[in-house]
Amino acid sequence: MPVIALVGNKGGAGKTTLSVNIAAGIARDRRTAVLDADPQGSSLQWRAFTEDENALDVYEANGDLSDQIQDLRQQYDCLVIDCPPSVHAPQTHTVLRSCDLALIPVQPSPVDLWATVHTERAIEQAREVNPHLRAILVLNQLESRTTLSRLVREAAEEIDLPVAKTGIRRRAIYRASALEGKSVFDLGKRGADAADELKNLLEEVMN
Amino acid sequence: MSTKDKTRSKLMESMRKTKASANSTSETKSTKAAASSKPAASAPKKAPARKPAPRPAAGSGNYSSRGMVQGDSYQAGRRIWPD
Numbered sequence: 001m002p003v004i005a006l007v008g009n010k011g012g013a014g015k016t017t018l019s020v021n022i023a024a025g026i027a028r029d030r031r032t033a034v035l036d037a038d039p040q041g042s043s044l045q046w047r048a049f050t051e052d053e054n055a056l057d058v059y060e061a062n063g064d065l066s067d068q069i070q071d072l073r074q075q076y077d078c079l080v081i082d083c084p085p086s087v088h089a090p091q092t093h094t095v096l097r098s099c100d101l102a103l104i105p106v107q108p109s110p111v112d113l114w115a116t117v118h119t120e121r122a123i124e125q126a127r128e129v130n131p132h133l134r135a136i137l138v139l140n141q142l143e144s145r146t147t148l149s150r151l152v153r154e155a156a157e158e159i160d161l162p163v164a165k166t167g168i169r170r171r172a173i174y175r176a177s178a179l180e181g182k183s184v185f186d187l188g189k190r191g192a193d194a195a196d197e198l199k200n201l202l203e204e205v206m207n
Numbered sequence: 208m209s210t211k212d213k214t215r216s217k218l219m220e221s222m223r224k225t226k227a228s229a230n231s232t233s234e235t236k237s238t239k240a241a242a243s244s245k246p247a248a249s250a251p252k253k254a255p256a257r258k259p260a261p262r263p264a265a266g267s268g269n270y271s272s273r274g275m276v277q278g279d280s281y282q283a284g285r286r287i288w289p290d
Contacts, residue, residue: 110218114225121229147214154215158222 002206003069003079005099007092007135009122010115011085014105014140016042017174019082022103023056024183025198026206030077033057037065037091038084049181056183065094087122096126101205102133104161105140105168108152113159120159136205139167166201169194 004022006015019034020043026032034056036043047058057076061068072079081099083092096102104119106112116137123135137156142149156163171194177184184191184198208216 110221113218113222117222117225117229147211148218150211151215151218155218155222158219158226 002101003073003081003099004101004103005081005083005095007083007087007096007102007104007119007122008085008106008115009087009118010112013085013107013112014168015085016046016082017178018103018105018138018140018168019043019080020046020056020058021174021177021183021185021194021198022202023078023080024185025195025202026078026080027056028185031075032078032080033059033072033076035059035061035069035072035079035081037061037095038082039091040084043082046178046181049179051181052186055181061091065091066098069095069098087119092122093126096122096133097129099130100132100134102126102135103138103164103205104135105138106152106156107141108139108143108146108148110148110155113152113155116156116159120161123161135161137161137163138201138205139163141170142167143170164201164204166197166204168197168201 006019006022008015016038023032023034034043034047036058041060043058044060047055059068059072069079069081081095083089083095086092087096102123104116106116123133127133137159139152139156142152153163153167173184173187173191173194177187177191180187184194187195
Protein backbone atom coordinates (compact mmCIF):
# COMPACT_ATOMS: atom_id res chain seq x y z
CA MET A 1 0.00 0.00 0.00
CA PRO A 2 1.33 3.43 -0.82
CA VAL A 3 3.53 5.47 1.44
CA ILE A 4 3.44 9.08 0.33
CA ALA A 5 5.98 11.59 1.62
CA LEU A 6 5.69 15.36 1.50
CA VAL A 7 9.26 16.46 0.96
CA GLY A 8 11.05 19.73 0.37
CA ASN A 9 14.12 21.72 1.10
CA LYS A 10 12.41 24.82 2.41
CA GLY A 11 10.02 25.67 5.20
CA GLY A 12 6.61 27.18 4.49
CA ALA A 13 6.12 25.43 1.15
CA GLY A 14 2.98 23.68 2.41
CA LYS A 15 4.22 20.23 3.39
CA THR A 16 2.16 19.99 6.58
CA THR A 17 -0.99 21.52 5.09
CA LEU A 18 -0.82 19.17 2.13
CA SER A 19 0.08 16.15 4.31
CA VAL A 20 -2.96 16.58 6.51
CA ASN A 21 -5.37 17.47 3.72
CA ILE A 22 -4.15 14.84 1.29
CA ALA A 23 -4.35 12.22 4.03
CA ALA A 24 -7.90 13.36 4.82
CA GLY A 25 -8.77 13.06 1.14
CA ILE A 26 -7.40 9.52 0.91
CA ALA A 27 -9.04 8.59 4.23
CA ARG A 28 -12.48 9.01 2.63
CA ASP A 29 -12.16 5.47 1.30
CA ARG A 30 -8.97 3.97 2.76
CA ARG A 31 -7.56 3.52 6.25
CA THR A 32 -4.99 6.31 6.33
CA ALA A 33 -2.58 7.74 8.88
CA VAL A 34 -0.12 10.60 9.02
CA LEU A 35 3.40 10.12 10.35
CA ASP A 36 4.88 13.40 11.52
CA ALA A 37 8.61 13.10 10.84
CA ASP A 38 9.18 16.84 11.24
CA PRO A 39 10.59 17.71 14.70
CA GLN A 40 8.42 20.85 14.62
CA GLY A 41 5.44 18.50 15.10
CA SER A 42 2.94 20.69 13.23
CA SER A 43 0.81 17.75 12.05
CA LEU A 44 0.61 16.50 15.63
CA GLN A 45 -0.38 19.96 16.76
CA TRP A 46 -3.07 20.08 14.09
CA ARG A 47 -4.41 16.73 15.37
CA ALA A 48 -4.39 18.03 18.95
CA PHE A 49 -6.85 20.77 17.98
CA THR A 50 -9.47 18.45 16.62
CA GLU A 51 -12.45 17.44 18.71
CA ASP A 52 -13.53 14.75 16.26
CA GLU A 53 -12.90 11.30 17.69
CA ASN A 54 -12.83 9.84 14.18
CA ALA A 55 -10.19 12.23 12.92
CA LEU A 56 -7.07 10.95 11.22
CA ASP A 57 -4.49 9.05 13.23
CA VAL A 58 -1.32 11.13 13.46
CA TYR A 59 1.83 9.48 14.79
CA GLU A 60 4.97 11.06 16.15
CA ALA A 61 8.17 9.70 14.63
CA ASN A 62 10.13 7.85 17.28
CA GLY A 63 12.74 5.17 17.47
CA ASP A 64 13.86 3.68 14.19
CA LEU A 65 11.94 5.61 11.53
CA SER A 66 12.42 2.92 8.91
CA ASP A 67 10.91 0.26 11.21
CA GLN A 68 8.06 2.59 12.16
CA ILE A 69 7.20 3.15 8.49
CA GLN A 70 7.15 -0.60 7.88
CA ASP A 71 4.89 -1.17 10.91
CA LEU A 72 2.44 1.54 9.86
CA ARG A 73 2.48 0.35 6.26
CA GLN A 74 1.06 -2.95 7.53
CA GLN A 75 -1.56 -1.34 9.78
CA TYR A 76 -3.00 1.12 7.25
CA ASP A 77 -3.95 1.19 3.60
CA CYS A 78 -2.04 4.40 3.10
CA LEU A 79 0.53 6.34 5.06
CA VAL A 80 1.32 10.03 4.51
CA ILE A 81 4.60 11.30 5.95
CA ASP A 82 5.25 14.94 6.77
CA CYS A 83 9.02 15.49 6.42
CA PRO A 84 11.27 18.18 7.92
CA PRO A 85 12.03 21.19 5.71
CA SER A 86 15.41 19.89 4.61
CA VAL A 87 16.46 17.11 2.26
CA HIS A 88 19.66 16.81 4.29
CA ALA A 89 17.78 15.91 7.48
CA PRO A 90 18.29 12.26 8.50
CA GLN A 91 14.50 11.80 8.70
CA THR A 92 14.04 12.87 5.06
CA HIS A 93 16.93 10.64 4.06
CA THR A 94 15.27 7.60 5.67
CA VAL A 95 11.78 8.44 4.40
CA LEU A 96 12.95 8.80 0.78
CA ARG A 97 14.49 5.34 1.01
CA SER A 98 11.24 3.81 2.29
CA CYS A 99 8.39 5.59 0.51
CA ASP A 100 6.68 4.96 -2.82
CA LEU A 101 5.81 8.50 -3.81
CA ALA A 102 7.41 11.83 -2.91
CA LEU A 103 5.29 14.92 -3.43
CA ILE A 104 7.32 18.11 -3.46
CA PRO A 105 5.32 21.29 -2.94
CA VAL A 106 6.77 24.30 -4.73
CA GLN A 107 5.53 27.83 -4.20
CA PRO A 108 5.64 30.37 -7.02
CA SER A 109 8.77 31.96 -5.65
CA PRO A 110 12.34 31.89 -6.99
CA VAL A 111 13.67 30.82 -3.58
CA ASP A 112 11.36 27.80 -3.55
CA LEU A 113 12.34 26.88 -7.08
CA TRP A 114 16.05 27.12 -6.32
CA ALA A 115 15.62 24.99 -3.20
CA THR A 116 13.82 22.35 -5.27
CA VAL A 117 16.93 21.82 -7.41
CA HIS A 118 18.56 20.32 -4.29
CA THR A 119 15.51 18.15 -3.68
CA GLU A 120 15.97 16.72 -7.17
CA ARG A 121 19.51 15.64 -6.20
CA ALA A 122 18.21 13.99 -3.02
CA ILE A 123 15.62 12.06 -5.05
CA GLU A 124 18.32 10.86 -7.45
CA GLN A 125 20.43 9.62 -4.53
CA ALA A 126 17.46 7.90 -2.86
CA ARG A 127 16.67 6.08 -6.12
CA GLU A 128 20.01 4.30 -5.87
CA VAL A 129 18.50 2.44 -2.88
CA ASN A 130 14.80 2.81 -3.68
CA PRO A 131 14.64 2.55 -7.50
CA HIS A 132 10.82 2.57 -7.68
CA LEU A 133 10.51 5.91 -5.90
CA ARG A 134 8.21 8.26 -7.83
CA ALA A 135 8.60 11.98 -7.29
CA ILE A 136 6.25 14.72 -8.46
CA LEU A 137 6.41 18.49 -8.04
CA VAL A 138 3.17 20.05 -6.84
CA LEU A 139 2.74 23.74 -7.57
CA ASN A 140 1.29 25.15 -4.39
CA GLN A 141 -0.18 28.44 -3.17
CA LEU A 142 -0.79 29.69 -6.70
CA GLU A 143 -2.28 33.15 -7.07
CA SER A 144 -3.98 33.74 -10.38
CA ARG A 145 -3.03 37.40 -10.63
CA THR A 146 0.70 37.24 -10.03
CA THR A 147 3.31 36.96 -12.75
CA LEU A 148 5.35 34.41 -10.80
CA SER A 149 2.33 32.14 -10.43
CA ARG A 150 1.96 32.19 -14.20
CA LEU A 151 5.66 31.49 -14.74
CA VAL A 152 6.27 28.89 -12.02
CA ARG A 153 5.26 25.89 -14.17
CA GLU A 154 7.68 26.79 -16.93
CA ALA A 155 10.47 27.34 -14.40
CA ALA A 156 9.65 24.09 -12.56
CA GLU A 157 9.96 22.20 -15.83
CA GLU A 158 13.68 23.07 -15.77
CA ILE A 159 13.92 20.59 -12.90
CA ASP A 160 14.13 16.99 -14.05
CA LEU A 161 11.05 15.86 -12.18
CA PRO A 162 7.46 15.69 -13.45
CA VAL A 163 5.12 18.52 -12.48
CA ALA A 164 1.53 17.69 -11.49
CA LYS A 165 -0.99 19.23 -13.89
CA THR A 166 -3.20 20.10 -10.94
CA GLY A 167 -1.91 23.17 -9.15
CA ILE A 168 -3.07 24.08 -5.66
CA ARG A 169 -4.34 27.61 -5.20
CA ARG A 170 -3.59 29.79 -2.21
CA ARG A 171 -6.76 29.77 -0.11
CA ALA A 172 -7.58 31.16 3.31
CA ILE A 173 -9.66 28.05 4.04
CA TYR A 174 -6.48 26.00 4.60
CA ARG A 175 -5.42 28.26 7.44
CA ALA A 176 -8.94 28.35 8.88
CA SER A 177 -9.23 24.55 8.76
CA ALA A 178 -5.94 24.14 10.68
CA LEU A 179 -7.27 26.34 13.44
CA GLU A 180 -10.31 24.09 13.73
CA GLY A 181 -8.20 20.92 13.64
CA LYS A 182 -10.01 19.87 10.47
CA SER A 183 -9.22 19.25 6.84
CA VAL A 184 -10.89 21.04 3.96
CA PHE A 185 -12.83 17.81 3.40
CA ASP A 186 -14.55 18.29 6.76
CA LEU A 187 -15.77 21.81 6.08
CA GLY A 188 -18.61 21.17 3.66
CA LYS A 189 -19.33 24.00 1.27
CA ARG A 190 -16.62 26.24 2.74
CA GLY A 191 -13.94 23.75 1.81
CA ALA A 192 -15.51 22.39 -1.38
CA ASP A 193 -13.32 24.22 -3.93
CA ALA A 194 -10.12 23.30 -2.09
CA ALA A 195 -11.33 19.71 -1.65
CA ASP A 196 -12.11 19.41 -5.37
CA GLU A 197 -8.62 20.61 -6.23
CA LEU A 198 -7.07 18.04 -3.89
CA LYS A 199 -9.29 15.25 -5.28
CA ASN A 200 -8.01 16.11 -8.76
CA LEU A 201 -4.43 16.06 -7.52
CA LEU A 202 -4.93 12.70 -5.81
CA GLU A 203 -6.53 11.20 -8.87
CA GLU A 204 -3.57 12.36 -10.92
CA VAL A 205 -0.74 11.27 -8.63
CA MET A 206 -2.18 8.05 -7.22
CA ASN A 207 -2.65 6.47 -10.66
CA MET B 208 10.22 43.93 -23.37
CA SER B 209 7.27 43.71 -20.96
CA THR B 210 7.69 43.34 -17.20
CA LYS B 211 6.46 39.74 -17.47
CA ASP B 212 9.07 38.95 -20.11
CA LYS B 213 11.82 40.46 -17.97
CA THR B 214 10.68 38.46 -14.92
CA ARG B 215 10.51 35.32 -17.04
CA SER B 216 13.99 35.87 -18.41
CA LYS B 217 15.47 36.51 -14.95
CA LEU B 218 13.68 33.51 -13.42
CA MET B 219 14.77 31.10 -16.14
CA GLU B 220 18.34 32.39 -15.98
CA SER B 221 18.38 31.94 -12.20
CA MET B 222 17.12 28.36 -12.59
CA ARG B 223 19.86 27.52 -15.08
CA LYS B 224 22.53 29.03 -12.81
CA THR B 225 21.21 27.15 -9.77
CA LYS B 226 21.18 23.87 -11.71
CA ALA B 227 24.70 24.45 -13.03
CA SER B 228 25.93 25.27 -9.53
CA ALA B 229 24.23 22.18 -8.05
CA ASN B 230 25.70 19.99 -10.81
CA SER B 231 29.22 21.28 -10.25
CA THR B 232 28.87 20.77 -6.48
CA SER B 233 27.70 17.17 -6.91
CA GLU B 234 30.52 16.51 -9.42
CA THR B 235 33.08 17.86 -6.96
CA LYS B 236 31.61 15.68 -4.23
CA SER B 237 31.67 12.55 -6.39
CA THR B 238 35.26 13.25 -7.48
CA LYS B 239 36.30 13.60 -3.83
CA ALA B 240 34.39 10.42 -2.94
CA ALA B 241 36.10 8.51 -5.77
CA ALA B 242 39.51 9.77 -4.65
CA SER B 243 38.89 8.78 -1.06
CA SER B 244 37.66 5.30 -2.06
CA LYS B 245 40.92 4.44 -3.88
CA PRO B 246 42.78 1.63 -2.12
CA ALA B 247 45.92 2.72 -0.35
CA ALA B 248 49.09 1.58 -2.16
CA SER B 249 51.14 1.29 0.99
CA ALA B 250 50.97 -1.39 3.63
CA PRO B 251 47.85 -1.30 5.83
CA LYS B 252 48.17 1.35 8.46
CA LYS B 253 48.12 0.49 12.07
CA ALA B 254 45.26 2.01 13.96
CA PRO B 255 46.49 5.03 15.90
CA ALA B 256 46.79 4.60 19.60
CA ARG B 257 43.66 5.87 21.32
CA LYS B 258 44.07 8.96 23.38
CA PRO B 259 43.01 8.54 26.97
CA ALA B 260 39.63 10.08 27.67
CA PRO B 261 39.92 13.55 29.19
CA ARG B 262 39.39 13.48 32.90
CA PRO B 263 37.27 16.15 34.48
CA ALA B 264 39.21 18.78 36.32
CA ALA B 265 38.86 18.69 40.05
CA GLY B 266 35.89 20.73 41.18
CA SER B 267 34.43 21.10 37.72
CA GLY B 268 31.16 19.46 38.67
CA ASN B 269 29.17 21.16 35.93
CA TYR B 270 31.25 19.72 33.10
CA SER B 271 31.56 16.08 34.03
CA SER B 272 32.13 13.56 31.25
CA ARG B 273 29.10 11.74 32.59
CA GLY B 274 26.94 14.73 31.76
CA MET B 275 28.26 14.70 28.24
CA VAL B 276 27.32 11.08 27.71
CA GLN B 277 23.82 11.80 28.93
CA GLY B 278 23.35 14.72 26.53
CA ASP B 279 22.21 13.93 23.02
CA SER B 280 24.64 13.77 20.12
CA TYR B 281 23.66 17.26 18.97
CA GLN B 282 24.49 18.77 22.32
CA ALA B 283 27.62 16.70 22.68
CA GLY B 284 28.79 17.75 19.23
CA ARG B 285 28.31 21.41 19.96
CA ARG B 286 29.76 21.54 23.44
CA ILE B 287 33.09 23.31 23.82
CA TRP B 288 35.18 21.37 26.25
CA PRO B 289 37.25 23.52 28.60
CA ASP B 290 40.90 22.46 28.41
